[in-house]
Amino acid sequence: MNYGIVAKILGSILIIDSFLMLPAFLIAAALNENAKTSFLITITVTLILGFFLSKINVANKEIRAKEGLAIVTFGWVAISIIGAFPLFLSGSLPTFADAIFETISGFTTTGASVIRDVEILEKSIQFWRSFTHWIGGMGILVFTVALLPALGMGSFHLFKAESPGPVAGKLAPKIKDTARALYISYISLTLLEIVFLLLGGMSLFDASVYTFGTVGTGGFGVYNSSVSEFNSYIHFVIGIFMVLSGINFSLHFFLYTRRFKDIFYDNELRLYIKFIVGSVLFITLNLFLTKYGNLFVSFRDSFFQVSSIMTTTGYSTADFDLWPTFSKIILFVLMFIGGSAGSTAGGMKVIRVLVLLKLIKREISKIFHPRAYSPVKIGKKAISNDIVARVNSFLALHVIVFIVGTLLISLEGIDLVSSFSSVAATLNNIGPGFGLVGPTKNFADFSIPAKLLFSFLMLLGRLELFTVLALIVPSRWTAES
């Protein structure tokens, strides 16, 4: 590995990171909060460190797969560790491991928390916590839509490779174009939601932090009761913006460039919407018949929770851990499906589920026509065997990581449902789960090793598994055979 170039680019990331901490510092300074010194120290040290790293002289500037993976993984870890300092130094969190958990949860847009009472935190700390979601969301867009395909790993983006516009190419200038289109979509969506939330009577501060949590599909809030504090209008606004944030951001950009047809016929979007509509219908009916007896409330809570879980945001307006088993199973399945590729959402991604469904359909028809040539198709485009294999191995690896994680967490001596739902909630970057990590609870009571494991799972899930695992597997696996 070319460590020089990795360190140099990490330096640039640190410089950017130090600027991104400025707003929180300004809030702390304006309100004269205790955290202001913590922010100031962290920003200064980060800036100096970043400056020196970025000045490293590197002879060989080539970035191959291994360097790319290292930059992304170490970058995510580095900004999480740095971002944890203000939380820890200001005394907002008891141990540094807790602070790390919280910022990794933030930057991976998971939203799982170890803080029992978020309402007593200083404003600047509340802001910084939520702002990590927004930064993380932006980071993941650049990573999956621009960087991964450039490294030859972005399986699903190949589907769009023929269309012009903000899609991945193989060269740096194209990455920049793609990234710019993403900034525009992301910032527009952010501003739009803030406006809609202000219209519903939210304060600018609340509107901002909940918007960060929504468009980043994170889930941190500033009230212990998540979103149930607010009125039904707010529920629907946040619900709809969660759905929008779970859509491939290329499609948002198509709105600006008026490529409506490409949006309308997008197969992933269609399946995504089908999943949401189907789940909302079934859960509404289930809640109406067995629990609420009120169609409006059933629909409102069902819609909010489905969009929150499917987009892996994790906000809640009701304690869905008390819902009937049928509804809970639907939510549990949605946890794994997750949002669309190229969105800020986590999970396995709808496009991969789509490829899998098409593959199954193909295999059934093959029983009767074993010799027919029948490629797996998404829309009118045939998907190569290589991509099908990559999608399958990703899904399988996701399940294996889930099983191993659940086994390890069960050693905490907790029950079955809490074990698997806490791992599902972190690996898929959601936040809350069922049982001990239900929507009214949090991750505070787990041991330090368990919190570190959860942090690792959040990172694994966010960076699409292979990115991280490729760095730690035995080198003989990766040797030319």
Add this chain to the structure above:
Amino acid sequence: MNYGIVAKILGSILIIDSFLMLPAFLIAAALNENAKTSFLITITVTLILGFFLSKINVANKEIRAKEGLAIVTFGWVAISIIGAFPLFLSGSLPTFADAIFETISGFTTTGASVIRDVEILEKSIQFWRSFTHWIGGMGILVFTVALLPALGMGSFHLFKAESPGPVAGKLAPKIKDTARALYISYISLTLLEIVFLLLGGMSLFDASVYTFGTVGTGGFGVYNSSVSEFNSYIHFVIGIFMVLSGINFSLHFFLYTRRFKDIFYDNELRLYIKFIVGSVLFITLNLFLTKYGNLFVSFRDSFFQVSSIMTTTGYSTADFDLWPTFSKIILFVLMFIGGSAGSTAGGMKVIRVLVLLKLIKREISKIFHPRAYSPVKIGKKAISNDIVARVNSFLALHVIVFIVGTLLISLEGIDLVSSFSSVAATLNNIGPGFGLVGPTKNFADFSIPAKLLFSFLMLLGRLELFTVLALIVPSRWTAES
């Protein structure tokens, strides 16, 4: 579809079936039990029906995929319905749906029961119940090792296609050879276990029924406490024979033909043993440290339960529902892995898991060598993309059926763990699960629709999903495109 040939072959199956009910009738007659009339009526009617069906004149004798699938599926359903008559007519079960559940559970070698007290059943009924496991086990061997490959569907058997001996060919004579080799292995294993159980002090009757349940990997017994009634020697004998019955029966035949090398280097066998050894070790340690405090008992119960669950037999010597979560998760994962292909065990099968693991390994190495040609290999043999795709779609479909089944069962108003473990226990042909279907409980309290759903799941699991689903999917899926 050529209904004529399907009906004609079903006729032959019914004739065989009527003969297979004779031993139970003879027991009933010898002991002068009430059930003797029920058996006599059923045998007579089945024989007559079978005779007339087998005499149908069929012009076109060609059996294509669709006819093959129909014969197997309807055959399994037919013998289950017929086998249910003695249970129902003798009054051993309250409704015909219960009787159907019990015989489908028997013939699919699942071992899930709706009978609360098996000890009060008449001997002939107890014998017939267990004998359905033995018949079902034999049937599944012929189906997966001989018939499926002949229909071009036996993905994993292609791995052995190059070795001479009892492997699948494309022609009827070869099917006969293969089937004969299987009979020899199956009957030898049966006799061997009976001898070993007799040595342990079991009566001939008990030794026979528990052997049927073991070699068929079924799990029906004649005591409400399953196997915990017996001494440790019996635990180990049944445990070891369950492991043996979960091995590909081709390998058993290799023992006779002294092809020891082929056994030793069999990749599926090696992974199967690794799973068993690893699971036994971890669970022994977990039980020893947190529950029993006695290494021998921990090892004995761990070994018995691992071999029982992994081979999808379902016997129990301890209430594993009370074991720590860590051990329960291992058992739950083993439920899905199941035994080896070409054995009487259910589940996804070890060979498919092996292909998946190899695929993941290949994909990780591909990140660094995207252009290298690297096929998935089992041993020294490269696996075609077609087979990898078939394995993947099978595994995915298994998960989807599991999810849909769990959703439907949850409408019974039961908890999460009972919902998914009851579906896992039936789909994977195991028998007991956790919660409401734990080893000390049974399926008696479910509603009739739920029992029918479970019956369908047992059939789906046993007939490797595609067999059944191909018969019921929309015809446009199967049309030449």
